[in-house]
Amino acid sequence: MESAEIQKIRQLLAAKDDTSRFVGLILLKTTLDSHASDLKHEQVATLWNSISPRFLDRLIRTGCRPASEQRKQSRDMLDVAVAVIYTFTKLLNDCAIDERFYARIPNLANAVLYSSEETTRRIVDIIHVLVQQPNGQAAGGAAYFAELDVSNWGALIEIAPQNETVFSIFYWAWVSGSTTISVETMKAKIDDALQLFISSFKGHRPMPLLDFITLIFDNLNPDLRPLNPLWLRPVAKLIQDMASSKQTEDGRRAYIHCAAALLAAYPEDAPGPLFSDDPRSLRPIAYLFVKMVQVDVLSTIHLLIPKVNTKEYPTLSRRIAAALDIMTSFVGFLITAADDVIVERGLTPDRILKLREDLVRSVSDVIEYLRDCWDGFLAGARGIESAQNSGKTIFEDPITPAAVRFVATWLRDDDGEALRTQAAGIIDLFNELYRMSLTSTDVPELRIPILAALEGILQTSDGREAFNDGDLLSRCLYPDLRAILTSYGTELTASDYIRGSAIAHTVHILMEYYENPHPHPGSMDLVELVAEYDVGRVKTPANVSDRFRLEFQTDVLELAVMLLDRLPHDTSQHRVKTTLQNVRSKVMGNWGVFKDESMIERVAELHLE
Incomplete structure (x- = not known):
């Protein structure tokens, strides 16, 4: 390719009139489409720096004008401007920290409501590239996007049901780009944006939205979680509605993970909306939600060990771990809301009795599962190969901490001797998990749940015998209490x-x-x-x-x-x-x-x- 062509393009882009600049931009687009691979990085950077940022902004804003006789011409200008920016984001690796790129984000974001389907896709892809923050980078596209007013986010949020890449944009901005903004400001903006997301999904399948909420609250700085969010109850309603209707396995995964994420982020606020019905509701959808989570646990727990080495196991284990966390929260909710009149409208005595029967079965099955996993791990330690020890160990599996928390909550608060006696059979597992927490910060913190379980197990003779056989007092409890007593208060x-x-x-x-x-x-x-x-x-x-x-x-x-x-x-x-x-x-x-x-x-x- 002759350098004269590039010189001509640069001359046109440097002209003072927009007509010449636009002709130069069209020639540049044609050149990039045909010969981008022939250009050196320095040539690409020079061409990008030849384009006036203000000129690009004018073209984009022109394409956002309401319908008129010049609508097609305006849209053509928008298409060309977006196509050129899109190509340069593919060619220049440092675009996410180049202000000439990311300062275009507000106008680009607003344009998605007026652009063609192809240009909309490109705009979303451009912003997505620009917010993917380099590690350790304090400023750039993600920070710039996070600093925008919620009104600048609105157009992207509006098209989220049709373009799921939008969720990734907000993920990068909120999780990686919010360090330069005050906590209170960012918290308020996230709160407002989530309400807009929920509004935009009315009439659309909610699964992508639930997946986004899960991703955000699994990764967001806890200090940025909105307080007393008004959107919590509408999201809980979406979860309940999904659970009470026929769902694919992917749909079941989405509502279970989202419910677990909300309960973890809002342990005080989330149980009420999730586990109780709207008094105006004609169907007990909260009860149906809990019931479906129970069914998932009961129907899946016995399939886990045989599938431990399959490709589907990681996804399966995460879902069941989330389901167990939901059941743990539900047990706690039943105890604290026992006399709540509104709760009783959905969870009538006969329904609670049925749920309790299934809870007892679930606890028993989970104890059996933990015992089988522990036996498999011990067999592996002795050199005996088995399905349980050939893959992820019991200490790495996300089901283990969730199962321990679920079992512990039930054993502490329910005085059924049969389950407490059965749980005596996993005291040696509790012993090992407790000792690991004493010496390592790389394992889940399970000492408080284990102590809760022991409160119930030690009420039985089998439990006390297993406790003494494992010498938990000398190996776990006394050393831990001694460490607390001898530590400085700070x-x-x-x-x-x-x-x-x-x-x-x-x-x-x-x-x-x-x-x-x-x-x-x-x-x-x-x-x-x-x-x-x-x-x-x-x-x-x-x-x-x-x-x-x-x-x-x-x-x-x-x-x-x-x-x-x-x-x-x-x-x-x-x-x-x-x-x-x-x-x-x-x-x-x-x-x-x-x-x-x-x-x-x-x-x-x-x-x-």
Whole structure:
């Protein structure tokens, strides 16, 4: 290709009148279509820099004018401008951080409501390329798009039902491009945009929208989650409607994953809309939603191990893990909403009874599944090949943490002895999972759910026997509680204090059934740690974290007093009791800051004289 042709194109693009520039742009488009592969990178960059950004913007805006006699001419201008920009985004790898590219986004986004189908597709592809943020890049297309007003996003949102690439644009912008914007501003914009997305999908199949919401809330910075979102109930209604109608496997996957993502992001706000019916509804769609999730678990759990090495297993395991998380939330919802009149309209006593029967079956099947997986893992550790150990291990499978949480929630709150006895058979798995959490941050945090499960399992003789056989007190609970007691306050979180209280409660249950006349090894060590514990003063105004810490201090103090009573009397006990009395006084004083008379009375009743 002769350089004279390029020179002519550059001359026309540099002209002061738009007519010459447009002719140059048409020639440039023809040249790029025919000879782009013959151009060197420097030539391509030079040609791109020869185009006036303002001229491109004028062409794009002209193509967005309402219908008129010049409508075809205007659309031709838009088509040419978009085609040229589209080609350059394919040829220049750094376009996502080039302002001459990404500053065109607002006009391009607005043009999708007026452009032809082909040009619309190209516009969406252009913006998609420009928002794909390079790793570590603080500015660029994604940040620029995220900074736009919601009104600039509206046209793209409107065409999302016909062009699913739009979802990827918003994913990149919200997840990768929002670091330069204030949290409150971005949170409000995401909230408004999601409401627009829901409106745009009226009359369209909701599956792409649910997949988008799942993707966003699985990856979005938690600080950017909108508070008290008005769109939560309409999305819950979409999920319920899908579940209550015949769905393909892909549709089932979409509504299960979306429900699980919302429950994880909004554990307080999402259960109500998902698990209760609109009082005006003639069908119990919330009940049908829960029922379909249950059916999915019950019909699939026995198929998992045989399919562990198949291509479909990763997708299958993620769906069942999400379904189990939904069931865990539902069990918690039933407990907290037991007396809610609105909930009772959809979840009538006969429906709850039927759901409970299926829940019991589900818990039993999940316990059996965990036992089979654990047996398979142990067989593999001994060199015995099996379907269970030849693929992803039990510790890597997303079903494992979801299954543990589901089983634990049920065992803690339901007093059925049969399931608690059955669960004694997986205490060795709990033992290993707990120990792994003590030494590694690369595994799911399951200590609190395991402690919840132990609250129920230790009520049975089989459970206590399995617990003692595995020596969980010395291998797991005491070391964990010791670590909390010896850590500086600034190193601990509310979760640590909650877990510490759960350990104290679990040991308390165990000691109630402890029949050995000799004290448990480590008891005196734990008592002395509590006696030496630096309670510290709670300053006003006290916060939620202060209360969690104080509840933990109260729980371990009660445990220390109980353990001390079971230890043989010797001269050291007087010294320890004196120290514990000092701890008790400080704890009572701190409860005075909260003006919690019931807790003050509870601590005062501890006998240390």
